[in-house]
Amino acid sequence: MNTINSEFLGYPIFKGQLVDVLQKGKTIINTLNQYSFCLAEEDKVFKNALMNSDILLPDGISIVLSAKFLSGNELKKIAGADLHEFVLKYLNSVYGTCFYLGSKQETLDAIKSKVEDVFPNITSEGFSPPFRDEFSQEENDMMIEKINEFSPDVLFVGMTAPKQEKWVYANRDKIQATYICSIGAVFDFYSGTVERPSNFWVSHGLEWFVRLVKEPKRLWRRYFFYGGIYLKHIVSSKINHSIRF
Known part of the structure; x- marks a missing residue:
């Protein structure tokens, strides 16, 4: 196990700082x-993808x-969002490149415009794949071709979990690309399509609450139903651990 990882319910969770994320060689980063x-x-393929992450960030x-x-x-x-911001600052310092895969074309256009404005030393591109649960072989080949033609330092994938992680693992x-980051909702946050809660809520661990208030119909199941299961x-796990010891 990586020395900057810690075991969490069987998952190798990252316990380092963002500066430790930039490892040598191809690196798959999930959250x-x-x-x-x-x-x-509930999904063995998804679990396998997460377990085989080079870096699995504690995002929550x-x-x-x-x-x-x-x-x-x-x-x-x-x-x-923290990972995305950190990586962009790094790429800007080394005149790097990044590619955004996912979301709508309008969102990608907004991201590209913002990156050009805030990080002028970065060259970026993007591709909006068809919105469907599973891609055909032809669609899959096209997505990989678009990425590889650009050959970015960093690939950001925003197709929501578990689709994005499973796709990356299957095609890694x-x-x-040197770094492949599955970052889901960050595409909407960064483009301005969806406003991320302020630093006050984030720093107090209440980002989830603000998002729930803003989008209750979409997020109630995620936070309440799955919150109970979690x-x-x-x-x-706590009871079993106590029994063993």
């Missing part, structure tokens, strides 16, 4: 929150608090 954890426990206050509760491990929440050997996992 874990209570929702993706619950989905992965529930993961941070649970790690402390279960084993005393001190984790720092690192959201996909075909993708010509809590059962945590309590069960």
Whole structure:
């Protein structure tokens, strides 16, 4: 196990700083929150993709608090948006390149415009794939071709979990990019399509609450239904650990 990883309910969760993310060689970076954890426990392919991440970030206050509760491990929440901002600053310093795969074309256009304005040393491109649960072989080949023609330093994938992580894991050997980051909702946050909660809410671990208030119909199941399932996992793990010792 990587020395900057910590075991969390069987997952190799990242416990380092963002500066430690930039490792040598092809690096697959995913995130874990209570929702993706619950989905992965029901989806073996998704779980395999997460377990085989080179870096699995603790993206959620529930993961941070649970790690402390279960084993005393001190984790720092690192959201996909934090990773994205850090990587862009790095790329700007080295005149790097990045490619955005996912979302609507209008969103990609807004991202490209913002990157050009804020990080003028970065060259970026993007591709909006068809919106469907599964891609045909032809569509899949086209996506990989678009990425590899550009051959970016960093590939950002925003197709929502678990679709994005499973796609990356299935195609990682075909993708010509040094860092591959599955960051989901960050595409909407960065483009301005969806406003991310302010730093006040983020720093107090209440980003999820603001998002729920703004989009209750879409997010209630994620936070309440799966929140209950997640809590059962945590309590069960704590009880089993206590029995063993």
